[in-house]
Amino acid sequence: MPRFLRRAVVAPAAFAIGLIAAAPAASSGPDVSNPHVIAHFDLAAGQTPENMVAERNGSVVVTFSAARQIAKVTRERRIRVLATLPAESRPRTPLVHDAVALGLARAEDGTLYVNYATGTAKTGIWRIPASGGAPEQIAALPPDGVPNGLALDERRGVLYAADSVLGTVWRVPLAGGTPTAWAAGGALDGLPQTADGVGANGIKVHKDAVWVTNSDRGTLLRIPVAEDGSAGAAEERASGLPGVDDFVFPGHSDIVLAALITSNEVALVRPDGTHGTVLGVQDGLSNPTSLAVSGQDLFVASDAYFTQRDPNLLKARLRAHFARP
Template identity: 60%
Template structure:
């Protein structure tokens, strides 16, 4: 999630756009085809999908950033509201100024967890029970921060949340909501130059016993191993040159291969384990400032929030398959 406008009347401050260097596909690498828009949403009503968690039946749970809601979208495009986060009378949220819902994670039992950024004590991680009911705050995070990407390590009983403003990955106990500043450092921090958006660490996934994050201002994809004692290992850069990178998803059966959303250029790129990148989806396929990717089997789901275009926020579904060697 880069620097955004308030929903009403504020001009978007776009991130500096750069040319995205791409590499030719290597035989055997996964590719993406047959994209179609599964559901269209209403930008004027704040229906700006920010993040994705997938259900066992193939439906997608989405966070609507400005509308402060969580919805479920079936594979036929039917949409229903699961929960609405509480109103905040006077939000002072960094970067956006409004109370917004960002990252989402799903537990095996169907419980959903979402990040809520408000600039108040309501900022933190909220729990939505599988049988419905009002969301309840699990953990309070700093009001001057911006919790963004979210992932769950259910075996250890912890959540990881990326704080885009404070340049921190928080580790939060599922049992009692206790928070720890798990990882910090310059690799996670927002940029300081004239073109910086103020958004550092952004997307976050737990993958193969490591926390992977993107840094929007730096255009990087980073890997942070989880040590045996649960502490963070050294931050390693796995890819660079990802201008406007937001959230991302891992391609199954292709170790450490990522599909990453580039919000400013309306592209999704495949990033290989060696850091090479190839554009696989564009605006011509229906993308409108994409924010997140989730992959399951041969299906890739992409949310587009239309933050800058302000036209056609949507959920796109595409096919992921092996490119034949030639």
């Protein structure tokens, strides 16, 4: 499972989520092919990519957790900082003990939303306008938690933040305001016997449900969204995924690709809960934390939290049946 490091430049464990539903159409060739690293980041500068979203033009936007930055990696492999979250002079973030930028979500109009954990009143969800400008806090979350993964449901006009310490999924209006503890406890909690206790981590909205990973338990969960917006009972859809972090649905089915940070792997999780490795350290992974998909392109960010070597961005090709606009 992910472990939070104590070092000069401290970064948090990452988050993953994913799941399952329909089997892919039969076709030949590997599910993921032609992996290659397209960008190398500066570990000493805090460029540890925690989460990301893909844009239609082939660029990706990432959070550099330790640097508190949101940055764009262009198709030409240039890195441009879009925003830096405000410094916290006395951070008290649980587990991390530093101010860190975590989960990231992007609206259709280009507005970015990011989780920021500081252990102070700055902990919460921040908004960055599509046209640029200073980050603005739109919701405060408990300073004794670590809001990790972030997911956006524009149809319902809400954001969901997975808290790895408090074992809670927070629901926040897209316009900002008071958060609601939408789902909590049980399968979302970390394991009390572990040194760090990293529970709910990655999160996605998919087919009228919120999917969440639990890093300590190595599980992928599906939480149905009721007609009134409330949370149904959490269903375990896959297990045996130690250190599972962020994830992505590569197509319209329930098949998931998930980052396993400690084993340096990306796993493909099938609708029946079985899973296998599709990328590994031999492909350039160095503690993968998050994934994003654009068409048939798969992007994987590695933060090098444990290896302390070569945080990077990898690009690979998905088999055609996964492709989506």
